[in-house]
Amino acid sequence: MKLYTSLLTLGAACSTVLAAAPSPCPLVGPAYPWPTPASTNSHFLEARKELRTSIKHALKDANQTTNSIALQVFDATDPSPLFQWAYTSDDLDPKLGVRQVTQDTVFRVGSVSKIWAVYLFLVEEGFDPFAQPIANYVPELQAAVSGDAIDTLQWANVTIGELASHLAGVPRDYGILDLSSNAAGMEAMGFPVLPPNEIPPCGSPFFAGLLERHPIVPVSSTPIYSNAAFQILGYALEALTNDTFENVFQNKLLQPLNLKHTFYTTPNSSLGVIPNANGQGANFWNMDLGDEGPAGGIYSSANDMATLGRAILNNTLLDPLATRRWMKPATHTSSIAYGVGTPWEIVSFPSPRLIDLYTKAGDIGTYSTVLALSPDHGVGFVILVAGTGGHAAAAMASDLASQIIIPAVEYIAKYEARKRFAGTYSANNGVNSSITITTDDGPGLKVTNWISNSTDMFKSLASMRGTNDTTTISIRLYPTGLESSGEISFRALIPPNLGLNPIGPFTSSCITWVTVDSQVYGSVGLDEFVFALDSSSNAVSVSPRVLRIVLQKQS
Numbered sequence: 001m002k003l004y005t006s007l008l009t010l011g012a013a014c015s016t017v018l019a020a021a022p023s024p025c026p027l028v029g030p031a032y033p034w035p036t037p038a039s040t041n042s043h044f045l046e047a048r049k050e051l052r053t054s055i056k057h058a059l060k061d062a063n064q065t066t067n068s069i070a071l072q073v074f075d076a077t078d079p080s081p082l083f084q085w086a087y088t089s090d091d092l093d094p095k096l097g098v099r100q101v102t103q104d105t106v107f108r109v110g111s112v113s114k115i116w117a118v119y120l121f122l123v124e125e126g127f128d129p130f131a132q133p134i135a136n137y138v139p140e141l142q143a144a145v146s147g148d149a150i151d152t153l154q155w156a157n158v159t160i161g162e163l164a165s166h167l168a169g170v171p172r173d174y175g176i177l178d179l180s181s182n183a184a185g186m187e188a189m190g191f192p193v194l195p196p197n198e199i200p201p202c203g204s205p206f207f208a209g210l211l212e213r214h215p216i217v218p219v220s221s222t223p224i225y226s227n228a229a230f231q232i233l234g235y236a237l238e239a240l241t242n243d244t245f246e247n248v249f250q251n252k253l254l255q256p257l258n259l260k261h262t263f264y265t266t267p268n269s270s271l272g273v274i275p276n277a278n279g280q281g282a283n284f285w286n287m288d289l290g291d292e293g294p295a296g297g298i299y300s301s302a303n304d305m306a307t308l309g310r311a312i313l314n315n316t317l318l319d320p321l322a323t324r325r326w327m328k329p330a331t332h333t334s335s336i337a338y339g340v341g342t343p344w345e346i347v348s349f350p351s352p353r354l355i356d357l358y359t360k361a362g363d364i365g366t367y368s369t370v371l372a373l374s375p376d377h378g379v380g381f382v383i384l385v386a387g388t389g390g391h392a393a394a395a396m397a398s399d400l401a402s403q404i405i406i407p408a409v410e411y412i413a414k415y416e417a418r419k420r421f422a423g424t425y426s427a428n429n430g431v432n433s434s435i436t437i438t439t440d441d442g443p444g445l446k447v448t449n450w451i452s453n454s455t456d457m458f459k460s461l462a463s464m465r466g467t468n469d470t471t472t473i474s475i476r477l478y479p480t481g482l483e484s485s486g487e488i489s490f491r492a493l494i495p496p497n498l499g500l501n502p503i504g505p506f507t508s509s510c511i512t513w514v515t516v517d518s519q520v521y522g523s524v525g526l527d528e529f530v531f532a533l534d535s536s537s538n539a540v541s542v543s544p545r546v547l548r549i550v551l552q553k554q555s
Contacts, residue, residue: 024442024476025495025510026353031443033420033479033488034378035413036077043415047408048073048083054400055085062396066091067387068101068273071397073405074306076313076378081306083405088273089387093281097274103302104261106272107384108285109369110296110362114230114343116308117294118164118326120253121237123317127325129240130161130342134168137236140207153215160236162220163229165330165342169217170226174210175200176292206231206291223331223340230295230343237294245294257311261301264293272299275387277366284365296364305371305382313378327358327375347372349402352410353443357402361394368394372402377409414439421445421531421539425551433549435542437477444476447492452547461494461526464519472497477529491516492527521546 037044051073059065066089073083081103088101098105109116121129135141135155144155153169162168179186180199187193200209216224234245241248246264254262261271266286275281289297300308310316315323329339329346339346344358359372368390373380381401385394418439426434436449450457458470465472475492482489493512502508517525524546531539532550543550 023495023510024353024444024474024493025512026443026476026478026493027491027513027516028354028356029481030376030413030479031353031410032413032417032445034077035409035416037075037082037377037379037409037412038078041412043408043412044082047404051083051401051404052085054404055397058396058400059087059393062392064387064389064393064396065089066275067385067390067393068092068275069386069393069397070101070103070105070107070302070384071381071401072103072302072306073381073401074309074379076310076380079310082379084302086302089275091276091387093274093276096269096282096285097272098270101273105384106261106263106267106299106301107369107386108272108364108367109298109300109305109371109384110364110367111227112300112305112360112362112369112371113294113296113298114362115360115371116249116253116298117230117233117237118342119308119312119317120249121164121233122322122326123252124237124248125240127322129236130159130164132160134158134160134163134232134236137239138232140211141232144211149215149218151214153211153213154219157219160233161330161342163226163233166223166225166229166340167220167331168226168229169215169219169221169224170229170232171210171213171216172225173227173292174206174213175202176227176289223333227292227295231292234291234294253317256317257304257307259300259304259307262304263299264297267299273386275366277388281366281386284367287365289364296362300384302382302384305369305384306380309371309373309380309382313373313375313380327373347402349406352407355406355410357406359398361391361398363391366390370394370398372398374406374409377406377413379405379409381405417445420537421542423539423553423555424449425542425553427549428552431549433547433551435544435551437542442476444478444493445490447475447477450475450544452544452549465497486533488531488533490529490531491525492529494527524548 068089069087071085072081075082084103086101086103133156141155158168163170178200180194183194183199210228237248238245249264269285272285274285277284312323326342327344329341331340333340337348341358343360345360347357347359349355349357355374355376357372357374359370362369366387368385370383383394383397422438424434424436432451432454434449434451435447437445438448440446458473461473462468462470473494475494477490477492480489480491495512496515498507500507516527519526526546528545530543530545532541534540539553541550541552
């Protein structure tokens with residue numbers, strides 16, 4: 001059976017088995033420490049083979065072979081790609097661009113530029129300005145007069161953070177792609193003749209026009225995608241740094257990360273892939289977005305995009321706290337599996353457990369891009385497409401990469417966690433205290449036996465719930481992300497048993513996050529565990545800290 005199919009089936013079977021017992025219900029976040037999915041790992045080799053075959057077949061079946069593609073899967077711990085694949089379409093511009101797509105070939109990344117823009121803002125200024133009104137930094141907005149709520153956006157209420165997370169209610173664009181540029185054609189379709197003062201002229205002042213546009217929704221109500229918001233974000237960064245966005249981009253991102261194939265303005269065409277696209281490919285390659293560059297103007301390659309992804313996951317230019325704050329949802333969408341960050345598009349996968357991918361997609365002309373990061377695993381992928389129908393090809397390849405790679409690295413993480421932590425730990429001082437830890441079909445490390453001073457802790461925990469039924473007690477350990485030299489912290493989740501058959505969201509909700517640290521003894525949580533590690537990061541002992549004891553690993 002194919003690897004990813006096996007893993008997905010295993011997850012579904014596990015859910016069936018656990019239906020009658022308390023659900024594992026893990027916290028949001030990693031179930032295991034980051035894996036090291038080396039390209040020589042047999043599980044990853046199988047997944048890599050499956051991904052290559054699946055993408056080839058899917059592109060052919062969907063008639064997407066007119067698209068040129070560069071794809072790379074990368075790991076935060078290794079500068080070499082975990083997997084790379086490129087396809088060169090025959091439908092290229094006959095005079096311009098490369099003849100063979102590689103991992104260094106330059107594509108336009110469209111709205112993935114927004115990730116570059118926010119990353120640059122955070123590297124340069126941190127999070128503090130995100131809570132500030134944008135009008136503090138952009139004089140043109142300070143002069144905006146409040147007016148009727150339907151016709152006038154309330155700029156005094158808009159923060160930089162709301163601009164960056166699509167929560168400002170700002171119109172999508174001003175001037176770019178306005179249908180009035182084809183006035184005759186629109187009039188033929190029944191639209192009214194516009195007076196000249198209502199047609200945005202080429203090169204018209206951005207703010208003069210934008211301030212005349214109507215708001216979409218009230219500030220901070222629901223996410224509305226906006227390119228104009230990121231143009232304004234670029235102006236704010238220029239005001240804060242007293243420099244141009246392009247200079248800051250070059251000096252604070254491209255140079256520190258040594259990116260040789262990423263550009264803010266159109267590079268030499270010899271570096272890029274330029275589709276023919278009925279003779280229009282060169283136009284899309286050269287399309288100048290002007291000051292809307294922070295929203296969608298950047299050019300990059302698969303190798304450089306992977307370097308960006310690794311830098312984010314590794315906290316190369318941001319400290320870990322800033323990265324954790326950044327990689328969080330800002331709002332929901334109407335889809336339960338799709339949230340919005342700053343400006344992440346957060347896609348949630350339910351199997352083999354709930355896993356959030358922090359992604360950003362972008363389209364401009366004949367170019368489509370997807371960048372995806374899994375903070376739970378320290379891996380990501382980038383897909384760059386050039387050609388007609390590129391968005392469909394990028395979305396399809398992203399689905400395949402997610403469905404194959406994510407279960408594979410979860411499997412590897414569990415396998416490595418079993419090697420590092422599973423076994424029996426006991427006291428060496430004659431006291432009858434021990435704990436046995438393993439992994440199974442569920443998430444996290446599972447405690448199967450726990451004795452403290454000759455007392456069965458499963459019976460003790462059941463008794464504390466007013467029952468003698470130890471089958472209601474399930475103990476699983478999950479990494480907290482807290483580590484120090486030679487030690488790593490875990491917390492035990494012991495899902496409550498409400499004794500109810502789930503009939504709706506209140507009786508079926510995953511509420512283990514409420515129960516963490518809910519029972520303490522002498523100011524120490526019953527659920528706190530700390531492993532001591534050797535020089536190879538393998539566990540040599542574990543301390544259930546509430547019991548004030550260290551248990552040495554025996555097997």
